[in-house]
Amino acid sequence: MTHTAQDPAGRIAWLRAEIRRHDHAYYVLDAPSVPDAEYDRLFRELQALEAEHPELASADSPTRRVGGAPLPELVPVRHAVPMLSIRTETDTTEQGVRNFDARVRNALGLDLADPPVEYLGELKFDGLAISLRYEHGRLVRAATRGDGETGEDVTHNVRTIRQIPLQLDGTAPAVLEVRGEIYMRRDEFEALNARQREAGEKVFVNPRNAAAGAVRQLDPRIAARRPLSFFAYGIGEHAGFDLPDTQAGLLERLATFGVPVCEHRCVSAGPEGLIAFHAHIAALRNDLPYDIDGVVYKVNRVALQRELGFVTREPRWAVAHKYPAQEEITRLLAIDVQVGRTGALTPVARLEPVFVGGVTVTNATLHNQDEIDRKDVRIGDWVIVRRAGDVIPEVVGPVPERREGELPRYRLLDAHPTCPVCGSHVVRGEDEAVARCTGGLFCPAQRKQALLHFAGRRAMDIEGLGDKLVDQLVDAAIVKSPVDLYRLGVLALANLERMGEKSAQKLLAAIEKSRHTTLARFIFALGIRNVGEATARDLARHFGKLDALIAADAEALQQVPDVGPVVAQCIVEFFAEPQNREVIEQLRAAGVQWEESEPAAAPAGHLAGQTFVLTGTLPNLSRDEAKALIEAAGGKVAGSVSKKTDWVVAGAEAGSKLDKAQALGVDIVDEDGLRRLLEKGASPATNTGEEQA
Numbered sequence: 001m002t003h004t005a006q007d008p009a010g011r012i013a014w015l016r017a018e019i020r021r022h023d024h025a026y027y028v029l030d031a032p033s034v035p036d037a038e039y040d041r042l043f044r045e046l047q048a049l050e051a052e053h054p055e056l057a058s059a060d061s062p063t064r065r066v067g068g069a070p071l072p073e074l075v076p077v078r079h080a081v082p083m084l085s086i087r088t089e090t091d092t093t094e095q096g097v098r099n100f101d102a103r104v105r106n107a108l109g110l111d112l113a114d115p116p117v118e119y120l121g122e123l124k125f126d127g128l129a130i131s132l133r134y135e136h137g138r139l140v141r142a143a144t145r146g147d148g149e150t151g152e153d154v155t156h157n158v159r160t161i162r163q164i165p166l167q168l169d170g171t172a173p174a175v176l177e178v179r180g181e182i183y184m185r186r187d188e189f190e191a192l193n194a195r196q197r198e199a200g201e202k203v204f205v206n207p208r209n210a211a212a213g214a215v216r217q218l219d220p221r222i223a224a225r226r227p228l229s230f231f232a233y234g235i236g237e238h239a240g241f242d243l244p245d246t247q248a249g250l251l252e253r254l255a256t257f258g259v260p261v262c263e264h265r266c267v268s269a270g271p272e273g274l275i276a277f278h279a280h281i282a283a284l285r286n287d288l289p290y291d292i293d294g295v296v297y298k299v300n301r302v303a304l305q306r307e308l309g310f311v312t313r314e315p316r317w318a319v320a321h322k323y324p325a326q327e328e329i330t331r332l333l334a335i336d337v338q339v340g341r342t343g344a345l346t347p348v349a350r351l352e353p354v355f356v357g358g359v360t361v362t363n364a365t366l367h368n369q370d371e372i373d374r375k376d377v378r379i380g381d382w383v384i385v386r387r388a389g390d391v392i393p394e395v396v397g398p399v400p401e402r403r404e405g406e407l408p409r410y411r412l413l414d415a416h417p418t419c420p421v422c423g424s425h426v427v428r429g430e431d432e433a434v435a436r437c438t439g440g441l442f443c444p445a446q447r448k449q450a451l452l453h454f455a456g457r458r459a460m461d462i463e464g465l466g467d468k469l470v471d472q473l474v475d476a477a478i479v480k481s482p483v484d485l486y487r488l489g490v491l492a493l494a495n496l497e498r499m500g501e502k503s504a505q506k507l508l509a510a511i512e513k514s515r516h517t518t519l520a521r522f523i524f525a526l527g528i529r530n531v532g533e534a535t536a537r538d539l540a541r542h543f544g545k546l547d548a549l550i551a552a553d554a555e556a557l558q559q560v561p562d563v564g565p566v567v568a569q570c571i572v573e574f575f576a577e578p579q580n581r582e583v584i585e586q587l588r589a590a591g592v593q594w595e596e597s598e599p600a601a602a603p604a605g606h607l608a609g610q611t612f613v614l615t616g617t618l619p620n621l622s623r624d625e626a627k628a629l630i631e632a633a634g635g636k637v638a639g640s641v642s643k644k645t646d647w648v649v650a651g652a653e654a655g656s657k658l659d660k661a662q663a664l665g666v667d668i669v670d671e672d673g674l675r676r677l678l679e680k681g682a683s684p685a686t687n688t689g690e691e692q693a
């Protein structure tokens with residue numbers, strides 16, 4: 001529903017309802033439905049309309065109130081000194097500061113002949129306002145702002161915040177309410193979200209919400225797990241406190257009590273210093289370890305603050321000057337994918353251009369399919385984009401209430417069954433978040449990485465082929481796949497920058513030398529996902545010949561020690577890609593060679609063909625010892641439990657592998673059980689021998 005300028009009453013009513021709804025989501029539920037920038041636009045529009053139409057004013061308009069109702073689950077706390085909001089200066093230029101100065105001087109009845117008013121510039125921390133009540137230096141209660149008159153008792157959670165002293169330093173007054181902001185540092189926020197993501201739980205939109213949600217928990221253990229910080233910026237009720245003359249003096253005094261106070265502040269005679277402060281902090285903003293949404297200017301002299309007093313929801317002696325929003329709302333037009341150096345496909349949101357965090361953003365990462373599912377963002381959605389600090393822009397989530405009709409869910413594998421760069425198949429492992437292109441040797445997106453790996457010391461060992469040179473060779477389109485290395489001539493190299501004839505000769509000699517290699521090195525050099533040096537060696541030993549390896553299916557591959565289902569799958573997928581096989585053929589044709597051997601004999605022993613998984617600590621055997629015994633008996637030890645596991649050997653403190661074994665119904669034995677299995681088929685001769693010894 002929209003209302004035009006012809007219907008201010010209707011528009012005002014609509015705005016009030018809309019803002020109230022957002023207030024509830026933000027203050028009560030800690031789950032804002034729109035970014036602050038959007039909210040602020042509605043709020044300013046309402047303020048302007050109410051100013052234009054005083055006859056439509058109403059005492060219960062959201063422009064006259066602070067915050068939201070306290071949560072009914074928490075015990076209410078009445079604030080003897082109300083906790084107010086701060087007026088936001090909307091003019092973003094210097095004029096914002098001058099407007100404030102002019103209002104203050106006017107209210108104080110000063111004229112041009114009077115000296116400048118002294119101000120203090122502070123940061124506007126983007127967190128949650130809190131009032132900490134100390135009696136005789138002891139923290140007795142912590143309360144949220146609530147609606148400004150009545151907040152919520154959150155002492156149980158605030159006690160878990162290490163930065164907040166439970167006992168003030170020095171000689172403390174009888175009563176002192178310290179007021180300030182609880183916030184979460186950006187790195188802590190990123191780490192928290194990473195943990196949430198890992199655990200498959202919901203991620204937080206921004207540090208403010210994560211902090212507010214933690215503080216307003218019923219369970220202090222949850223708050224304790226979310227690392228929070230605190231800055232003091234004022235006081236409420238006090239008794240027996242020798243009140244400093246200025247705001248700056250107050251902050252210094254608070255610091256002597258051991259209360260954290262932010263170092264970034266500046267005293268200014270008149271508005272000029274504040275203008276400089278605004279610019280200085282704007283430049284610093286990205287490097288601060290926490291979010292700020294602006295700076296706050298305060299009249300420094302406490303006596304003048306008293307004289308100025310406050311109007312409805314905000315003091316006359318302070319104003320907030322905001323910076324460009326770090327969260328904005330825009331449209332998700334499409335989802336593209338980018339193929340990284342390792343073949344990972346990253347979905348990237350293509351956005352209707354939006355100005356956020358000081359720049360125009362048109363793309364933002366969506367990380368991977370799981371993340372898209374968790375956030376449930378769909379093409380066509382209105383989404384919230386966040387760009388804070390130097391962190392790359394991110395889509396934090398959709399605005400579900402703005403979704404128009406039914407939009408289909410996005411499935412990366414359906415949208416991109418093949419790599420958009422090279423056309424190879426795209427796969428996603430069972431336990432993996434990331435989808436990958438399987439054209440490792442062929443895919444242009446992976447070329448540089450693949451070549452570097454191929455030439456590496458433990459792979460084909462081509463001395464002198466480092467990343468700078470690989471960059472040049474690939475960028476100049478001289479080398480596309482490893483086989484091109486073996487076709488290089490001095491001429492092509494001599495055209496490269498910083499490449500004399502001598503170094504060109506040297507490189508060619510190193511390439512020449514690499515033609516004679518071992519099967520193990522060659523397998524490793526292919527860069528098959530999850531096939532490291534040791535696995536490559538095992539594969540070479542087991543299969544003896546490259547073609548045998550190429551022909552092996554997942555089951556045959558799992559006969560190799562340490563090759564489990566995941567690794568086997570990666571190998572199968574790699575060789576299934578015709579383009580990879582072609583590059584291998586070309587390499588052989590170019591003279592890359594190694595000695596082949598007969599495949600290692602199938603392991604003998606009565607446990608042949610049986611797969612074991614070890615978990616926990618066995619009473620007498622180390623893991624290596626147990627493994628050696630099993631392998632000596634022909635068995636195989638795998639790293640993870642699957643349906644193909646025959647036995648799980650569980651010791652003390654066995655973890656998730658044991659759970660999985662139970663879930664899959666795999667047989668479980670302890671160390672004694674393992675010994676019985678090992679002995680069962682042992683030849684009587686050996687037994688006798690042992691008994692005799």
Ligand SMILES: NC(=O)c1ccc[n+]([C@@H]2O[C@H](COP(=O)([O-])OP(=O)(O)OC[C@H]3O[C@@H](n4cnc5c(N)ncnc54)[C@H](O)[C@@H]3O)[C@@H](O)[C@H]2O)c1
Nearest residue numbers: 022026032034035036039085086122123124125129233296
């Ligand atoms: N996205 C939404 O749906 C939604 C809904 C409601 C409110 N909001 C946002 O909340 C804000 C309005 O709420 P508000 O009334 O709390 O005002 P405010 O946050 O703009 O300003 C007042 C608050 O600033 C904080 N503050 C930080 N640094 C300070 C300092 N140095 N000195 C004094 N105070 C400092 C205090 O907590 C104080 O309560 C707006 O930014 C608005 O965008 C968003």
Ligand SMILES: [Zn+2]
Nearest residue numbers: 419422437443
């Ligand atoms: Zn590709």
